[in-house]
Amino acid sequence: MSNIQIVTDSTAYLTKEEIKNYNIKVVSLMVNFQGKEDDEGLPGEFEKFFNALKESQDFPTTSQPPTGAFAAVFQEAIDQGKEVIAITISSKLSGTYNSAIIGAEMIDAEKISVVDSQTSVASLKHMVIQAQKLANEGKTRQEILHYLEEQKRKMGIYLTVDTLEYLKRGGRLSTAQAVVGSLLNIKPIIQLEDGILQTVGKARGKKKALDMLIANIPQEVKYVYIPHILNEEGAKELQAVIKERHPQAKVELEVLGPVIGAHLGPKAMGACYLW
The missing domain is CATH 3.40.50.10440 (Dihydroxyacetone kinase; domain 1)
Incomplete structure (x- = not known):
């Protein structure tokens, strides 16, 4: 031991x-949602939270x-x-x-x-x-x-969302930006770099957004993880494409929980890669 x-x-x-x-x-x-504060929980326990988030006007806070x-x-x-x-x-x-x-x-x-x-x-x-x-x-x-x-120094994360609603509710987009973006079917590309989440690109439609995620994965990549929120089918499709382009890499699905996922919303997913 x-x-x-x-x-x-x-x-x-x-x-x-x-x-x-x-x-x-x-x-x-900790997650405070609908008047209750609780531990974030573990994978396998998140579906109830995200289903409630879809139906609620309340937005969670975390600590x-x-x-x-x-x-x-x-x-x-x-x-x-x-x-x-x-x-x-x-x-x-x-x-x-x-x-x-x-x-x-x-x-x-x-x-x-x-x-x-x-x-x-x-x-x-x-x-x-x-x-x-x-x-x-x-x-x-x-x-x-x-x-x-x-x-x-050898890792990167890119994420994209299915809807702009949760970025708006979390204060990362204004109402006007969310309305216009939704009308144009804009999918922001969000990068975690130097410890900071920031929007680094925009794509029209889900396919172009995923193409941008894939394009950022370096050729020498060893591991790729595909985090998602209630979107296993979409994550598996992305996994298949990445495996084809990077056959040397280990490519696995992962999940996102309430603390990170509340700002992205159901169906969000991304690519975390390390080399």
């Missing part, structure tokens, strides 16, 4: 099986995990004689990184490393699982931290 405990947050969207098999600790972000939640997980690992590496969602998307930093200072900062992944969703998940595999191989904390810093 490794003497390093890997910790992450819920936006990595690890499944229950992955959490158990890799012995990764997950600290959940980072309480500092005490990180501190409790860190303390448990330290009590077991382990060092800790916590890998979080981009600090420019959430206060989760800062919450983990404060939690580490409360326990034993010398034995705990907190890493700003500068990413989220499937790319974060990949980094977390690879870090745990390295820990299981007996790599030191410094060796794993070096891997994580190197991987940050």
Whole structure:
């Protein structure tokens, strides 16, 4: 058993099986929706939320995990004689990184490393699982931290949406922009770069939007993950095209949960790639 405990947050969207098999600790972000605050949850638990989102005029708000939640997980690992590496969602998307930093200072900062992944969703998940595999191989904390810093420079995420409604409701588009964009069937291309989500392009129609996603995947890619929201059929179609163009790459489907997905809405999907 490794003497390093890997910790992450819920936006990595690890499944229950992955959490158990890799012995990764997950600290959940919080979602406030329709007057109730709860943990974000895990893959397999998101469909009810997104179906309710479609029917509701309420828009969810999210918050980072309480500092005490990180501190409790860190303390448990330290009590077991382990060092800790916590890998979080981009600090420019959430206060989760800062919450983990404060939690580490409360326990034993010398034995705990907190890493700003500068990413989220499937790319974060990949980094977390690879870090745990390295820990299981007996790599030191410094060796794993070096891997994580190197991987940050070799990844990208592009996303697109089925409807502009949720970008409007989340404040990322004005009502006028959403109305005009919908009339013209505009699909924005959203990139996560340097830890920031930003619109980097627009396409007319779903097919052209997906073509733009695919065009951004580098030839030397090793892993491609296709995160989606209630759109497995569309994600599988995209998976088939990417496999044909990049036969050397491992291409898998993933899901998006409420914290990230609420701003994109049902049927959204994208491509997370690493090389």
